[in-house]
Amino acid sequence: MKTRAAVLYETNRPFEIEVLDLEPPHAGEVLVKVAAAGICRSDWHLVTGATQHPLPVVPGHEGAGVVEAVGEGVTGVGPGDHVVLNWAPNCGSCFYCLNNRPSLCATYIEPTWAGTMMDGTPRLSKNGQPIYHFCALACFAEYAVVPQESCVLLQKNVPFPVGALIGCAVTTGVGAVLNTAQVQAGSSVAVFGVGGVGLSTVMGAHLAGAVPLIAIDTVAARADVAKALGATHFVTAGSDTIEAIRDLTQGRGADYVFDTTGLPAVQEQSLEAVRPGGTVVLAGLAPMGSTTNLPGAVITRQEKTVTGTYYGSAYPLRDFPRYAELYLQGKLDLDRLITKTYTLDQINDAYADLVAGKLARGVMVF
Ligand SMILES: [Zn+2]
Ligand SMILES: [Zn+2]
Numbered sequence: 001m002k003t004r005a006a007v008l009y010e011t012n013r014p015f016e017i018e019v020l021d022l023e024p025p026h027a028g029e030v031l032v033k034v035a036a037a038g039i040c041r042s043d044w045h046l047v048t049g050a051t052q053h054p055l056p057v058v059p060g061h062e063g064a065g066v067v068e069a070v071g072e073g074v075t076g077v078g079p080g081d082h083v084v085l086n087w088a089p090n091c092g093s094c095f096y097c098l099n100n101r102p103s104l105c106a107t108y109i110e111p112t113w114a115g116t117m118m119d120g121t122p123r124l125s126k127n128g129q130p131i132y133h134f135c136a137l138a139c140f141a142e143y144a145v146v147p148q149e150s151c152v153l154l155q156k157n158v159p160f161p162v163g164a165l166i167g168c169a170v171t172t173g174v175g176a177v178l179n180t181a182q183v184q185a186g187s188s189v190a191v192f193g194v195g196g197v198g199l200s201t202v203m204g205a206h207l208a209g210a211v212p213l214i215a216i217d218t219v220a221a222r223a224d225v226a227k228a229l230g231a232t233h234f235v236t237a238g239s240d241t242i243e244a245i246r247d248l249t250q251g252r253g254a255d256y257v258f259d260t261t262g263l264p265a266v267q268e269q270s271l272e273a274v275r276p277g278g279t280v281v282l283a284g285l286a287p288m289g290s291t292t293n294l295p296g297a298v299i300t301r302q303e304k305t306v307t308g309t310y311y312g313s314a315y316p317l318r319d320f321p322r323y324a325e326l327y328l329q330g331k332l333d334l335d336r337l338i339t340k341t342y343t344l345d346q347i348n349d350a351y352a353d354l355v356a357g358k359l360a361r362g363v364m365v366f
Contacts, residue, residue, distance in 0.1 A: 001021075001022050001024070001143065002019050002020065002021060002022065003019070003020055003022045003124075003141050003142045003143040003144075004017060004018070004019055004020075004141065004142050004344060005017070005018060005020050005058045005124070005131075005138070005140060005141030005142070005344075006018075006058060006059065006060070006140040006141070006344060006347045007020070007056050007057070007058055007126075007131060008046055008047060008055060008056060008057050008058075008059060009055060009056045010055060011046070011047060011048065011049040011055075012047065012048065012049070013047075014348045015047075015059075015140070015347045015348055015351075017344060017345055017347070018126060020058070020124050020125065020126050020131055020141070021124070021125045021126065022123055022124055022141075022143055022145060023123040023124075023125075023145065024069065024071070024145075025069060025070060025071035025074075025123075025145050026071050026072075026117065026119065026123075027071050027072040027073050028071055028072070028073055028074060028118065028147060028148050029070075029071040029074070029117060029123075029145050029146065029147055029148060030067055030069075030070050030071070030074055030077060030083075030145070030146055030147075030148050030150075030151050031067070031068045031069040031070070031143060031144075031145050032063075032065040032066065032067055032068065032083060032085070032139075032143065032144050032145075032146055032151070033065050033066045033067075033068045033142070033143055033366075034060075034063055034064075034065040034139045034141060034142060034143065034144055034366055035064055035065040035066060035160035035163075035164075035365070035366055036063065036064050036065070036159075036160035036161040036163065036164040036363050036364065036365050036366065037060045037062060037063040037064075037139045037140055037164055037363070037364045037366075038062030038063070038161075038164045038165050038167070038168060038169060038196070038361055038362070038363050038364075039342070039347075039350045039351065039353075039354050039359065039361065039362035039363065039364065040061065040062045040168050040169065040196065041195070041354065042061060042168070042285070043059035043060060043061065043134065043140070043351075044351055044354060044355065045285070045287075046059055046134065047351070050287040050288060051288065052288070053113070053115060053132070053134065054114065054115045054132045055132070056126075056131050056132065057115055057131070057132040057133070057134050057138070058124060058131060058132070058133060058134060058138035058140055058141055059134040059138070059140050060134060060137060060138055060139035060140030060141065060144075060364075061085070061087040061134055061135035061137045061139065061167075061168060062085075062087075062139070062164050062165065062167045062168035062169065063084075063085040063137060063139030063144070063164050063167060064082070064083065064084045064085065064154060064160045064161075064163030064164040064166075064167060065082075065083065065085075065139070065144070065160065065366075066080065066081070066082055066083075067079050067080065067081045067082075067083055067151070068143070070148070071148075074148045075148075076148055076151060076153075077148065077151045077153060081151075081153055082153070082154040082155070082156050082158075082160070082163065083151040083152060083153060083154055084151075084152045084154045084163045084164070084166050084167045084316075084320050084324075085137045085139055085144075085146060085150050085151065085152075085164075085167050086149075086150045086151070086152050086167060086316040086320070087112075087135040087136075087137055087150070087167070087168065087311070088103055088105070088108075088135075088310070088311045088314075088316075089105070089108055089147065089149035089150050089316070090102035090103070090105035090107070090315070090316070091105050091107035091108070091149075094106065094107050101313070102313070102314065102315045102316075103309075103310040103311040103312070103313050103314060104310070108136070108147070108149065111136065112135060112136045114132075115132025115133055115134065116132065116133065116136070117133070117136060117145070117147060118136070118147050118149075123145040124138065124145075133145075133146075136150060137150060140344065140347060140364065141344075142344070142366055152167075152316050152317055152320040152321070153321065154166075154320070154321075154324060155321065155324050155325070155328065157328065158324045158327060158328065159335075160365070161338055161341065161363040161365060162324070162327055162334045162335065162338075163324065164363060165196070165200075165334055165337055165338070165361060165363070166320050166323050166324060166327075166334070167320070168196075168311075169196035169197050169199075169200050169337070169361060170200045170203075170323055170332070170334060170337075171200075171311060171312045171314045171316065171319055171320065171323065172197050172200065172283060172309075172311055172312045173196075173197045173198065173199070173200025173201035173202075173203065173204055173260065173283065173312065174200050174201070174203060174204035174207070174312060174323060174332065175204070175309070175311065175312015175313055175314045175319060176201055176204065176258055176281050176283045176309040176312050176313075177189075177201055177204030177205050177207075177208055177210075177256075177258070178204055178207070178208060178312075179309075179312055179313035179314065179319075180281055180307065180309035180312065180313040181256050181258075181279055181281050181307075181309075183204075183205055183208040183209075183210055183255075183256055184208070184209075185208060185209030185210075186209060186210075186211055187208075187209075187210050187211075187255040187256060188210065188211065188212055188213075188214075188248075188249045188254040188255045188256070188275075189205040189210035189212075189213050189214065189254055189255065189256045189257075189258070190214040190215075190216060190245050190254040190256070190257045190258070190270075190273050190274075191205065191213075191214070191215050191216065191231075191257075191258045191260065192216050192217075192237075192257070192258065192259045192260060192261055192266050192269070192270055192273075193216070193217060193259065193260040193261035193266070193284060194215050194216075194217045194219075194222045194225070194226045194231075194260075194360075195260065195359070195360065195361075196337060196359075196360060196361040197260040197283060197284065198215070198217070198258075198260035198261075199225065199226065199229055199337055199360055199361075200337070201258045201260055201283065202215055202226055202229050202230055202231050203229050203230060203332055203333065203334075205230065205256075205258075206229065206230025206231075207230075207326070207331060207332065210256075211232060212232045212233055212248050212249065213230055213231050213232045213233070214231065214232070214233045214234075214235060214244075214245055214248055214254065215227075215231035215233070215234050215235070216234075216235045216236075216237050216241060216245070217234075217236070217237060218236070218237045218357075219357050220234075220236045222234070222360075223236075225336060225360055228333070228336055229333060229336060229337075233248055241269065241273070242269065242272050242273055245273045246273075249275065252275035252276070253272070253273055253274050253275035253276075253278060254273060254274055254275060254278060255274075255275060255278050255279070256274070256278060256279050256280075256281065257270045257271075257273045257274040257278065257279075257280045257281070258270075258280075258281045258283055259280070259281070259282050259283060259284050260283045260284045261284045262282075262284030262285045262286045262287070263284070263286070264286055264290050264291065264292040264293070266284075267280075267282055267284075267286065267292045267294070268292060268293060268294060270282070271294050271295075271298065271299070271304060271306065274304055276302035276303060276304065277302070277303050277304070278304060278305070279304070279305040279306075279307065280304065280305065280306045280307070281307055281308075281309050282306065282307070282308050282309065283308075283309050294306060336360075337360050337361045338360070338361055338362075338363050339358070339359045339360045339361060339362060340353065340358075340359060340362050340363075341362070341363050341364070341365045342362055342363070342364050342365070343364065343365070343366075344364060344366065346364075347364065350362045350364065
């Protein structure tokens with residue numbers, strides 16, 4: 001069959017909308033009619049080259065849609081099911097899965113980063129030339145063939161754009177709070193960066209009962225949305241950021257500090273902003289090859305903990321429906337995360353808006 005899709009042929013070039021050939025799903029694979037796909041910075045990292053990947057590639061890893069057809073041996077989903085796409089499936093039986101670290105599962109990493117399905121081959125092509133799939137999802141396209149392990153059932157009364165965001169930003173941010181840090185009610189929390197992941201972190205911390213809940217961003221205009229989602233205070237990032245956080249936490253610093261920017265300088269600030277004995281959670285991806293300078297003596301003397309969180313330490317099969325249910329019950333106001341919607345043809349405008357800092361989250365709808 002044919003599908004329209006956004007293709008990145010070379011780094012630092014615009015996406016091109018193309019009609020591609022898409023093979024039907026092989027054994028263990030699922031054909032999904034994509035309904036919504038989030039405009040996430042991780043796809044932009046392919047454009048800048050900060051994330052290296054075989055090219056040409058169809059990006060898109062934050063998606064939701066309807067199952068159109070399934071390959072041989074697929075049991076978990078069938079035609080007509082609504083699904084959220086999971087970019088980091090976990091196998092359930094490896095060392096990491098058995099030790100409660102599902103986001104570290106390595107079983108599917110090799111084919112995923114080769115840009116293929118699990119058998120090492122792509123389903124997309126143009127004039128016989130292979131086109132690679134980002135995260136084995138490639139959902140900046142009308143149709144996507146994905147591994148069955150990447151499909152998580154979505155309640156049918158949840159809108160697709162909300163489902164798409166659960167597939168990346170929400171799981172990353174809310175999971176960083178609930179799964180990775182396990183924030184307790186009454187803890188003080190500071191969140192650096194209030195883009196899609198940062199706002200999701202704010203929502204997760206609000207849900208956990210964090211007080212005060214301090215959001216920090218360079219864009220002062222983000223204060224309204226951060227406060228609407230539960231931040232008790234907003235600090236415009238500047239030279240007095242650390243002092244402002246200490247002033248709000250009896251001079252100590254916050255119990256938990258989340259960095260969602262992935263900027264080494266902000267990661268270093270996060271360590272300053274956390275109180276002695278507190279925990280810094282690094283949720284934003286720093287560019288490959290970058291280094292962050294965290295003073296070891298401070299970590300030792302002040303017993304500070306620095307930890308990473310990847311995909312919100314999620315069990316997607318457990319967490320996606322849980323976050324969707326929290327949305328349905330009004331506990332996670334995911335509609336507010338969505339600043340603007342776009343069509344597939346507007347993808348370059350969408351990324352221009354993201355880079356210009358205009359979006360909490362943009363979503364492509366089909
Ligand atoms: Zn993402
Ligand atoms: Zn595993």
